[in-house]
Amino acid sequence: MSKTQPEVIHGGGDIQNTDHKRGKKRKRKGGDAGVDLRKGAGKVTKFDDEEQPIEEIIPSTVPTTSTETPKPADPGQLVHAKYGEAPNAEQRLKGHQPKQPEKQTGKQPNHVRDEREKQKEQPKKVPSRPWKTANGGQSTYQSHHLIKKRDELLPKRKALPIWPQADSIRQRLRENNVLVLTGETGSGKSTQVPQFLQSEDWCIKTIAITQPRRVAAISLARRVSEEMGSLFGAQSPTAKVGYSVRFDNAAGPNTKIKFLTEGMLLQEMLRDPEMKQYSAVVVDEVHERSVNVDLILGFLRNLISKIESGKGGRKHPLKVVVMSATADVEGLVNFFAEGLEQDQKALETSSVPKTISQATRDRISTCFVEGRQFPVKTTYLPEPTLDWVECALKIIFQIHYKEPLPGDVLVFLTGQDKIEALEKLVNDYAAAMDTGMPKLLALPLFAALPQQAQQRIFQPTPYRTRKVILATNIAETSVTVPGVRFVIDCGKSKIKQYRSNLGLESLLAKPISKSAAIQRQGRAGREAPGQCYRLYTENDFKALEERTMPEILRCDLSQSLLTMKARGVNDVLHFPFLDQPPRETLGKALMQLFHLGALNEDGTINDLGIKMAKLPVTPMLARIIVEATNPEFDCLLDVVDIISALSTEDSIFFNIATEEKREQAEEARRNLYRREGDHMTFLATVQQYAEEQTDRKAWCERHFVSHRAMQSVMNIRKQLRQQCIQLKLLSSEAPTSNSTPNTDAILACILRGFVSNTARLCPDGSYKTFFRNQLVAVHPSSVMHGRKIKAEAIVFSEFLFTNKSYAKKVSAVQMNWVEDVMKEVVPM
């Protein structure tokens, strides 16, 4: 048996997985030969040692704590897969979402439905009649395979902490419509709760279960379909388990359990406010408090109040399960109870009732499930330190000298600069270690790191080596690092905060919250008892905030408010927010929407606003798209290309580490760079990439452009074009690429969306914003950075404060253009 998790997690046996395994086998055979997996690439030997136990590979001289090592197939660990560990690996290796077979939307023949009904009565029975697969044949074999897998998984499911509570959970939801379920990490709640509910009498429609991240939605869906012995997603229209994430909808007419990202559920709520296609909505990972989760909870609270007071148009029940890892049960119960109480007292009264009666509170069920976590011993610094990089270095070596192998170290740092600094230090000191010592392998981990480098944390630790993973808070939620027994926590993380009065985002290292510190600490106890070193004093810990400030209190609300308005929530000031954003922030966001032309003077949404809300981009970018359809400008396709590039998360022009490489890259990118600025540079890049028909990957390599980013750009571009056709902004005829882009028209449109992000050149060569006269520097990542001849005015699509105010994604404009748009937007 292998002790590594990724293999345990998928086992689905598709080609990617097999490759993944092979890669690791080679690696393991290579043993202490080195770290670089790619060395052996291509030379596939034999794989008959597939099941060779790790003990036979690692000589017995290596100190192990094998008695503490949990069973590799621990279902508790499998649940963690939703944090994206293995599928993340798989997916990121591919560079984009796994391609699903063509969606099959054909109507279900009656016999299939009958099968479904039968199965519902006797969930353990196998459908006697194998379904037809797209390629025919194989289905019987496949069905046996699925059932075998399902039966194998059943004992593991039964061992999950949540299993004994199944009846209790079902009972509580029969009594009440809302259940608040606190399930610690490893309890199995995400995979089991939907399965507990699917055979209930009230459950005649689909169960939706939301996830903050795409990979989590997909990997959970795969896991649950295996546990149910069902096909998965788009494999067959009869599949009972599906998922829906951006660019990839794998749910069909027979989907009983559907995992979706929070954003997708919100979009569905726009089309179907009463959620008639669902019998239950399970909101998972509520403790992460994403903006989307807050909106979903507000909408659900309104909907439940409406249903319970008999006003809804729904014909069948709707059950809501709110699942959280931390125990803020009280807050969530009160939140929903308040909705019920308020409804009884007639919705007109806007004042929130101060007291909630016990009777109302009893209408919200609660449930607590313990997790599966090993104890973690925590150590604090006796005195505070300023240099925690140095401090982390000492502790790493202290652990390495004192503690037996295996046991990797995970260090939480704030950002790339600190990670790279510490990486260098660890490597330098490790090189000077006594040759008799086990080796140390420092592995950086942050989102901007190329995928291949990120994958290294999943490769098995080489012989007589201890991994030291140096990570940002990507390792807190998104990536589960296997093999960690020691955590070092610097107590800080970089947080993005939007200041609506300045229209500026800041990205600064701030102290983390207690719950984040506990989350980090817990990463040491996933596989065995662990240790956590906090690089601050116990008093510092006690002084931390209890919870991380929810995102909704620190982000630009204009997009959320536009979504709400489009869904018919006009009075956004009285929307039930779990945490009420300051009135001023709401007001600023409303003003912004008004200036963008999305709202009427009375604050109601207009046709333009409805169109903007339907575009999957920020309101500013949506306004630019609509502006481009103005006959005066007529540059929609070019603008869509630019917006696609602006809205991809990873940068198209990745950073280059060494000086000589950088010069090489500048040279290679020269025919992409445009003197008009970043936006026209993006346009040239997208268009040249799109024109490349033979080998786009090679094109990217030649131009030092990120292929992964460009694939994502093309996905967004396709989606935006489709949406433009639906909104009748674009005629459906095949779009033809323009001869020469009309720069002036394009920049005029960009100006319309970003009037407030404009600055003029001052005599001393600096830029100051038009509105607030605030000093702003052109970011070094811009093609406009360091120009000798400076533009008289600039427009920028990002405004960020780190060590000073930076304009990112900048274009040169003429002073009178800015004045013209300003007159139009804010008539004086």
Place this chain on the structure above:
DNA sequence: GAGCACTGC
């Protein structure tokens, strides 16, 4: 001369 982490019709 610099880059916390997610996500959507």
